[in-house]
Amino acid sequence: MQTIDDPDTIQRRCESLRREGKTIGLVPTMGAFHEGHVSLMRRACAENDIVIVSIFVNPIQFGRGEDFDSYPRDLPGDLAQAEQIGVDLMFAPSAQAIYPKGFQTYVDVTELTTGLCGASRPGHFRGVTTVVAKLFNLVMPHRAYFGQKDYQQSVVVRRMAADLNCNLEIVVLPTVREPDGLAMSSRNTRLTPEQRRAASVLYRSLRCADEQVRAGEYSAKTVLEEVRRTIETEPLARIDYVAACDPETLQPLDYISGPVLIALAARFGETRLIDNLLITAS
Ligand code: AMP
Numbered sequence: 001m002q003t004i005d006d007p008d009t010i011q012r013r014c015e016s017l018r019r020e021g022k023t024i025g026l027v028p029t030m031g032a033f034h035e036g037h038v039s040l041m042r043r044a045c046a047e048n049d050i051v052i053v054s055i056f057v058n059p060i061q062f063g064r065g066e067d068f069d070s071y072p073r074d075l076p077g078d079l080a081q082a083e084q085i086g087v088d089l090m091f092a093p094s095a096q097a098i099y100p101k102g103f104q105t106y107v108d109v110t111e112l113t114t115g116l117c118g119a120s121r122p123g124h125f126r127g128v129t130t131v132v133a134k135l136f137n138l139v140m141p142h143r144a145y146f147g148q149k150d151y152q153q154s155v156v157v158r159r160m161a162a163d164l165n166c167n168l169e170i171v172v173l174p175t176v177r178e179p180d181g182l183a184m185s186s187r188n189t190r191l192t193p194e195q196r197r198a199a200s201v202l203y204r205s206l207r208c209a210d211e212q213v214r215a216g217e218y219s220a221k222t223v224l225e226e227v228r229r230t231i232e233t234e235p236l237a238r239i240d241y242v243a244a245c246d247p248e249t250l251q252p253l254d255y256i257s258g259p260v261l262i263a264l265a266a267r268f269g270e271t272r273l274i275d276n277l278l279i280t281a282s
Contacts, residue, residue, distance in 0.1 A: 001083040003090040007098065010091045011138045014052070018140060022049040026141035028132060031055035031092075032072035032186035033081050036176040040145040043173055045086045052139050053082050054091040056098065061127025067270070072186045091139070098134060107133045109156045109163070112250050116152050116263055117274065120240050128153055129160045136166050144168055149175040149183050151263060151276045155250060175275070177203065183275045195268035198236040202266060205230035205242075206277040209262045213279045218256045220244035231266060240265035240272065247278055256281050 004010045017024060025048030027040045044051045055078055062068035075092065082090055106126055112118075113125035136144065144161075146154045154172045161170055176184050181203030182196075191199060205227045212223050227242045244253050247261040256279075263276040 001079070001087055001090060003079060003092055005091075005093050005097065007093055007134075007138055010052070010089070013089065014139050014141075017050050023143075024048055024139060024141045025051045026135060026139045026144045027051065027053045027087075028135050028144065028146075029053060029055055030057045030071065030186065031078050032074050032189070033078045034176075034184040034186065034188075036147050036149060036184040038081070038085065039173055039176050040147060041082060041085045041087055043171065044143070044145050047171075048141075048143060050088045051086070052089045052091055052141070053087050054093075054135055054139075056091075056093060056095075056131065058098075058127055058131045059095050060099065060130060061124050063121055063123060066121070067187075067190075067272075070190070072189050091135075098131065106130045107160060107164070109159050112152070112156050112159055115245070115250055115252070116241065116243055117265060118152065120265060125153070125156050129156060132157055133160065133164065133166075136161070136168065141168050143171050145171045145173065147175060148172055148278070149185070149275070151247075151261060151278075152250060155248070181207070183273070185273060187271050187273060190271045191268055195236055195271065198234045199268055199273060201231055201234040201237055202264060202273060202275045205264070206262055206275060209244075210277055210279050213256055213260065213281050216281075218281065220253050220256055220260070223256065223262070227262065227264065231264070236268050238267045240267060 025044035027044050029037055057071050107129040108126045109129055118125050158170045180200040182200050208230050209223050209227050224242050231237050242264040245261050247259050259280045261278055265274045
């Protein structure tokens with residue numbers, strides 16, 4: 001596996017791979033790999049001739065006071081893991097290389113980004129779509145892989161790819177969880193042992209919502225109250241939001257009569273975690 005940090009070099013390499021007729025899969029990440037990343041890399045390896053993984057802790061998707069500086073980083077460990085999985089190329093550029101002096105062009109998906117994490121993290125998705133658009137231009141992948149754990153991100157990236165005529169398939173894979181249900185996240189390493197134990201309440205609260213909806217509860221308010229009550233049994237958890245929304249438009253739902261996305265964010269100390277569950281009312 002070769003590691004490339006220069007955007008022009010990765011672009012030239014990808015152009016020549018395309019000319020050779022190779023299919024290219026891209027897995028964009030911020031590194032500090034866990035089994036969620038591994039599942040994306042494995043699937044990409046199974047479906048493409050060449051797999052490129054990017055590691056870039058993207059400064060412009062972090063707001064002021066967010067955890068850019070303390071975000072977990074483990075480049076040597078990540079390289080070893082990716083190599084073992086069979087990744088062909090690692091793209092690990094510096095912030096300076098991605099945003100050189102004079103940079104002033106941003107990609108903004110306007111409506112899908114207003115609610116959920118977009119409301120709590122203004123500018124976050126603008127940072128995400130800008131860097132993902134740049135990665136798509138550099139790598140020109142046939143397929144790009146994302147996790148359902150960041151559900152809103154996957155919907156926003158899909159919209160951007162369609163709106164900007166990016167000629168590629170967006171593949172979204174299920175959330176990989178710890179044995180107690182906690183969604184795997186690089187940020188989990190920042191939890192204290194007590195916070196880590198407490199954080200399993202998030203998935204339990206989503207399971208409660210799932211049970212209610214499957215039992216026929218159609219009031220989103222009732223379901224969300226139960227989700228909140230469950231999370232609030234954990235004194236270490238501070239809710240940012242809980243929401244029931246249309247899985248495609250991400251608009252809040254009052255009544256649940258078909259597929260619904262239950263999405264939430266909560267803080268444990270300084271660490272903000274997100275999770276979601278896609279439920280189909282029976
Ligand atoms: P990140 O490094 O956190 O930006 O994540 C890189 C990619 O991995 C994104 O598409 C995430 O949605 C995906 N991902 C993160 N955590 C998980 C997980 N627990 N299960 C599946 N995919 C994940």
